[in-house]
Amino acid sequence: MDFTLSPRLEDLRQRVSAFVADEVLPLEADSASYDDHENIRPDLLQELQAKVKQAGLWAPQMSRARGGLGCSVAEMAVLYETMGRSIFGPVCFNAAAPDDGNMMVLEKVGTDAQKQRWLQPIVDGEVRSAFAMTEPSPGAGSDPSLMRTTAEKRGDHWVVHGRKWFITGAGVAEHFILIARTSDDTRKGLSAFMFERDRPGWEIVRRIPIMGPEEHGGHCELAFDGLEIPDENRLLNVGDGLKVTQIRLGTARLTHCMRWLGMAKRALEIARDYAGERESFGEKLADHEGVQWLLGEAAMEVEVGRLLTMKAALALDAGSFARKEVSMAKIQVAETLHKAVDTALQICGARGYSKDTPLEWMYRYARQARLVDGASEVHKMVLARHLMQEGQDFWGWRSG
Incomplete structure (x- = not known):
């Protein structure tokens, strides 16, 4: 590379x-x-x-x-x-997120007319958007086969009933991408649709309070009770909802990693500066072996995350879905972000725990990284499946 x-x-x-x-x-x-x-x-x-x-x-x-x-x-x-x-x-x-991932999937799978109507306003910054897939239990989370929100075809419209939650950005979004069940087919039972905020038949039930600082528009719970969506607002074919989701989430998961790496580096930058100036027991914190171990290990983990992220990015650029590469990056970077911020907060002590630095903001934000777009444990399951299927080829080199 x-x-x-x-x-x-x-x-x-x-x-x-x-x-x-x-x-x-x-x-x-x-x-x-x-x-x-x-x-x-x-x-x-x-x-x-x-x-x-x-x-x-x-x-x-x-x-x-x-x-x-x-x-x-x-x-x-x-x-x-x-x-x-x-x-x-x-x-x-x-x-x-979520505009970033929504833009990329609409650019890849939307028709020219759909791109002009739904994508370009997001690109121009005129509207915000949301991706409505996750549902309250026993509905779909990491397992989309559990989808309970339905879309029933009636003439040239689809009528939606169901519930979604933790929909990032929904509070300010004007354009929505919705994943709903359109049949009981185990592989082709989901479809993707687009709708605008001002259409009747749905509501935001609440903006769910969370531990950390929120994205613009929060993380909302939505209820659908007869929302009508014209068939022309369907993405790809009926039954291609899972395909749309996979196309969107691959690159979107990786862009999370890219942004998180910047935050992890910033946390260590704050810790480095503090350790270089703060004195304890007759020497700078940075001269204490224990502090050096903390900084060195966290810095190495960030670099590992950067390498895995870039490897996955190159695989995506080459046309691969890069499922295992993205999963490896997602696990590594999510865990590294939390570790880097925790390390920085520990080194900065009470100052890091205060609001004098953004570390406490980062700390609360970082905990969600191991949950969003697939928990770390789910991605480890993905890797295990690849290992069982591929054997030694799991570590194979990509040749031109």
């Missing part, structure tokens, strides 16, 4: 890095920059997004024809990590 960045990508990386340092990071230290849910205040976000567009750094995952940067997945890994240095960073560049 050649990790040399092209001149264009290195230029973009430096420009993104400078923007984050100059325009975004200073806002984190001001309590007035936050909304009621501990994310960046919407009016500030709009100002920063306008500056990002003016700087030519908007939507790296989208084609240039759509107003993006036209980056490959591997190039996205470099830029997303750089944006992730700030807790506010990714959303400023229109590179945050």
